[in-house]
Amino acid sequence: MMSRRVVGLAALAAGLGAPALAAEPTTIALPPPWKSGGKPLADALWARRSTREFADTPVPIPLLSNLLWSAYGINRPASSDRTAPSWRHAIESAIYVAAADGVWLYDPRRHRLTQVVADDLRAQTGVQDFVGNAPLTLVYVADGSRLEGAAGDDKRFWAFTDTGFIGQNVYLFCASEGLATVFRASFDRAVLAQSLRLAPTKIITCAQTVGYPKT
Numbered sequence: 001m002m003s004r005r006v007v008g009l010a011a012l013a014a015g016l017g018a019p020a021l022a023a024e025p026t027t028i029a030l031p032p033p034w035k036s037g038g039k040p041l042a043d044a045l046w047a048r049r050s051t052r053e054f055a056d057t058p059v060p061i062p063l064l065s066n067l068l069w070s071a072y073g074i075n076r077p078a079s080s081d082r083t084a085p086s087w088r089h090a091i092e093s094a095i096y097v098a099a100a101d102g103v104w105l106y107d108p109r110r111h112r113l114t115q116v117v118a119d120d121l122r123a124q125t126g127v128q129d130f131v132g133n134a135p136l137t138l139v140y141v142a143d144g145s146r147l148e149g150a151a152g153d154d155k156r157f158w159a160f161t162d163t164g165f166i167g168q169n170v171y172l173f174c175a176s177e178g179l180a181t182v183f184r185a186s187f188d189r190a191v192l193a194q195s196l197r198l199a200p201t202k203i204i205t206c207a208q209t210v211g212y213p214k215t
């Protein structure tokens with residue numbers, strides 16, 4: 001069987017010139033995100049689509065930096081507000097990045113990634129064959145304790161709604177930058193929550209695979 005090229009985020013970051021912080025080897029300091037650029041909005045909208053065939057090519061760290069910032073980064077530093085809206089300003093969403101060398105949590109304030117699990121959990125983020133091999137899957141997790149004002153099922157409703165905005169940011173970023181992506185809801189949330197050792201208040205909403213399209 002032919003072996004697939006597997007490159008983890010830590011190896012990619014090391015190749016960039018040691019953005020991994022010495023005192024915290026499981027942390028990757030992302031380069032500052034873009035302030036301008038990309039395709040005009042209309043061009044990105046014309047290109048937006050779901051793609052389910054991914055090349056093995058890794059997504060470089062500078063591109064991942066822009067991707068995560070576009071998804072849910074801070075666009076108003078004075079207030080730490082984000083590129084996606086949230087129900088009653090709850091800002092309850094978090095992005096976990098499942099890669100070959102583990103799962104990394106995006107910290108928008110410090111614009112960095114911290115490894116939370118060292119295992120390759122990509123296959124657990126979906127039920128379709130491409131999921132286990134595509135370079136990255138973003139897993140969206142809401143902190144239910146930040147949605148206290150919502151009654152009953154509404155908590156999950158707002159968590160999923162807010163995730164949709166992040167997902168569309170990712171779709172448009174990918175359309176702009178020539179990346180492939182698909183937003184996904186089908187996977188075993190209980191299994192993944194256990195592997196990620198999530199607190200019971202956390203709600204895994206959806207996942208979104210990102211990589212270069214297979215040519």
Ligand SMILES: Cc1cc2nc3c(=O)[nH]c(=O)nc-3n(C[C@H](O)[C@H](O)[C@H](O)COP(=O)(O)O)c2cc1C
Pocket residue numbers: 048049050051052128182183184185186187
């Ligand atoms: C809430 C939601 C859940 C989805 N779940 C999956 C999924 O589990 N697997 C998948 O391959 N696509 C999934 N999709 C992608 C849709 O199938 C896709 O958006 C739809 O077929 C339209 O195609 P387009 O995005 O290219 O316009 C999901 C999309 C949304 C919005």
